[in-house]
Amino acid sequence: MAAVERDPQTTYNSRHFSLFIKSCCPNPTNPSHSIIIPLPPSNNNNKSPKNSIKTSISSLPDDLLYEILSRIPLSSLPAISAVCRRWAHLVHSPSFSLLRRNHRLLHRTIFAFSTSSVSTLRPFVDQKWKLPSQNDAVLGGGSVHFHTDFSHARLAVIGRKIFIINRSSALVFDPWTGLVKTRSGPLVPRKRFAAAAVCGRIYVAGGSLRASDVEEYDPHADEWRVVAHAPRRRYGCVGVGVDGVFYVIGGLMIGGASELRAAEARVCASSMDLYDVVARGWLRSRAVPGGGCVVAACGADGCVYVLASHAVELSFWRFNGRRKGEGGGGGFGEWCRMRSPPLPAQVRLDGTVKFSCVGVEDKVVLIQVMGCIDDLLRRSGRNVRGYKEGIVLIFDCVTEEWSRGPDLPELVQRAACVCVEC
Missing domain, CATH: 2.120.10.80 (Kelch-type beta propeller)
Structure with missing residues (x-):
């Protein structure tokens, strides 16, 4: 059996240990040492429904529900709206949109x-x-x-x-x-x-x-x-x-x-x-x-x-x-x-190429929704490539500069x- 090695600087005194134990046990004759901790009564009666209170998320007030529901991902909103009429009403309210905007989710x-x-x-x-x-x-x-x-x-x-x-x-x-x-x-x-x-x-x-x-x-x-x-x-x-x-x-x-x-x-x-x-x-x-x-x-x-x-x-x-x-x-x-x-210089749009223009705050997004500019240029005798279908161009109204977006x-x-x- 291995011997326990003690620290020579550590001293053990039985008197100190007994004083420590007495300090943990209050003196019943001294009122200042009497600490009364009230305990809840034991509930052994399972027949009373009032003693058991069940809470759920549906019982929360509207302001708390707003805070919870407004933070869910966008992909979950269709399911949330189908839970009940109350939740659907909350989702359709202006306050819900305002909270999602404050949370930077819009x-x-x-x-x-x-x-x-x-x-x-x-x-x-x-x-x-x-x-x-x-x-x-x-x-x-x-x-x-x-x-x-x-x-x-x-x-x-x-x-x-x-x-x-x-x-x-x-x-x-x-x-x-x-x-x-x-x-x-x-x-x-x-x-x-x-x-x-x-x-x-x-x-x-x-x-x-x-x-x-x-x-x-x-x-x-x-x-x-x-x-x-x-x-x-x-x-x-x-x-x-x-x-x-x-x-x-x-x-x-x-x-x-x-x-x-x-x-x-x-x-x-x-x-x-x-x-x-x-x-x-x-x-x-x-x-x-x-x-x-x-x-x-x-x-x-x-x-x-x-x-x-x-x-x-x-x-x-x-x-x-x-x-x-x-x-x-x-x-x-x-x-x-x-x-x-x-776009390529000297290009004239005909009925085969169409664009859609969409405003996004201080940006203008130009989207080619039909036709191919490469084919348009090829018909005019010009061999220019890189302008296929679905071109997206973004104009910054502040800097007045164009940039290319995802096709x-x-x-x-x-x-x-x-x-x-x-």
Whole structure:
């Protein structure tokens, strides 16, 4: 048996040990040493339900539920909304969105809708476009198919909901729940028309051979009504909403075939009509200074950005839409030519190549949704490569510089694009 080696500096005294034991046992004759610790009564009666209180997450007050639910990943939101009506009500409330924004869980996301798929991109966050089955993409990893032709559909965003408007029907898509619901369509059947969300309502114009009606949609009542008549009947136009104004831009003028009508049609392709949704009246029409044919437009940072096609080039313009004189760069209604997109020189777009323009805060994202520029250049006798389908170009409205973004997936063709905060 091994001997225990003691430290010579350590001394052991039995008297010290006995004093230590006495200090742990209080003297019952001394009141100051009496410590009474109350113990809960033993619960041996299992028959009383009042003695057993069960709590769950559903019994928490709304403010605590908000804090808990607002921190869950985006991919789990569809499942959370399906738990019960109370949770679904909390998810749909403005307070829920505000909390997710405070937690930095809301991101500006570009949606590219096509008949076969839906793809998303968070500019400067995602390295590539995401399909619903990838990573933390929206829809909780599921797949959604829209039985509609997105090459002619128009998209508008109110809050986080995306409204998909077709010829005579409409759908609303919620990225948080992944649900698609049917909504009332425009009163007048339209094709290749202008649509935009302004002040919480959706406005549509153009795309009709017989009517010049401008319609307003109330998302809460699910009702359309005619609010004005456009000064021009347009076909193939683009809609933009900035600072309380609905812009109807570009397109072909619908009318007779006289020489006067032909001249007006050329002007119409580079002009825009301005409708004040608050005053219920039309402002003075404007036109792109360089003429040409408007092929894409969007609103960003209080301005309207327009991409125009000319005989041998593309031009990019900024129209100041700030009506209260905020910010720099001149007053309301002033045009300024920006640097053209970094595409091959002397390229003229035809009907085979189409772009979609999306505003993302102080950025403009130009997305090639149809056609191939390489093929376009090859037909003109130029051997330039590197501009295939799905090119994405990003314009910084502050630095006025262009950059290249991740290309649109080949699976997403003839897409309609829009940006929503979700």
